[in-house]
Amino acid sequence: MKPLRYILLTVAALTFIYPFVWMVSASLSSEAGLGSLTLLPIGASIQNYMTVFERIPLGRAFLNSLFVAVFTTGLVLLSGAMVGYALARMTFRGRDAIFYLIIFTMTLPFQITLIPNYITMVKLGWVDSYLALIVPFALNSLSVLLFRQAFAGLPQALIDAARIDGANELRIIFQILIPNILPTVLTITILTFMGLWNEALWPLIVIRDEATMTMPQLVTLFSVGGRADGQLGVKIAAAVLLALPIIILYLFFQKHFIRSMASSGMKD
Structure with a gap:
C-alpha cells in the first residue's frame, strides 16, 4: 500500500x-x-520582467503592500488577542451572543459588506489613503475565533497566578498567555498576511492614486488595463513577481506553518 x-x-x-x-x-x-x-x-x-518594471512602479507598490500587510497583521493580532481573551476568560452579559455573532459574520461573503464599507470610507474621507486599506481589516473574525479557542484551552491556574502577582489583564494576555499559544499566533499571522497580500478587489475600489496602490492592484490594472499591450509573457511575469513574496515566505516558514495548523485545532 x-x-x-x-x-x-x-x-x-x-x-x-x-x-x-x-x-x-x-x-x-x-x-x-x-x-x-x-x-x-x-x-x-528576462525581457518580460524588464518590461514590467519599465511600465509600472512595481517597487513602490511592493513597499505599499508590505506596509499594509505587516501593519494590518499586527493590528489583527492585537485586536484578536484582546477580544478572544474577553470571550474566553471574562464573564459578562451577552458574551455568548457576541461570540456566535462573530461566527455568523464568517459566513458572509466580503462582497456583501463592500458597498457599506466603501460608503464609510467616503464619509470619513479615507479614499486614496492607507487608512482605507488597513482599518476595515484590523479586526478579523477568524483570529478572534482561534484566539478564543486557544485561550480557553489554557489552565485557569495560569491566569490566577498572574493576578496574584499583580498582573493586569493586558499583561496577562501578552506576557503570560501569548507565549503559551505561539502555534496559534503563527497560524493567524501567516493566514492574515497571505490574505492581505493577495487582496485586490478592495484596493481597486478605494485607491485611485497610483502612488498608494498595492502590488496586487497594480498588477491587475497592468494586466487588464492595456499597459501590457496584449503581451501575455509580460502579464505572466507580473503574476510571478506578485506570487514570489508569498512563495519565499512559505519556503522559510513551511515547517512552522504545518506544525501550527496541526496543533491549533478547536477546543471546547
Missing part, C-alpha cells in the same frame, strides 16, 4: 506544482514560445 500511496501523492504534488513551474518558464520565454507547455523556457530572456 505504501508504494501506491507515494505514487498518488507524487501525482497530486506534480498536478499542483506544474502550473506554477510552467508560469515561471513562460515568463522567461519569448512571446512566440508561449504556445508550448514545456517546462523549459523557449528563447529564454
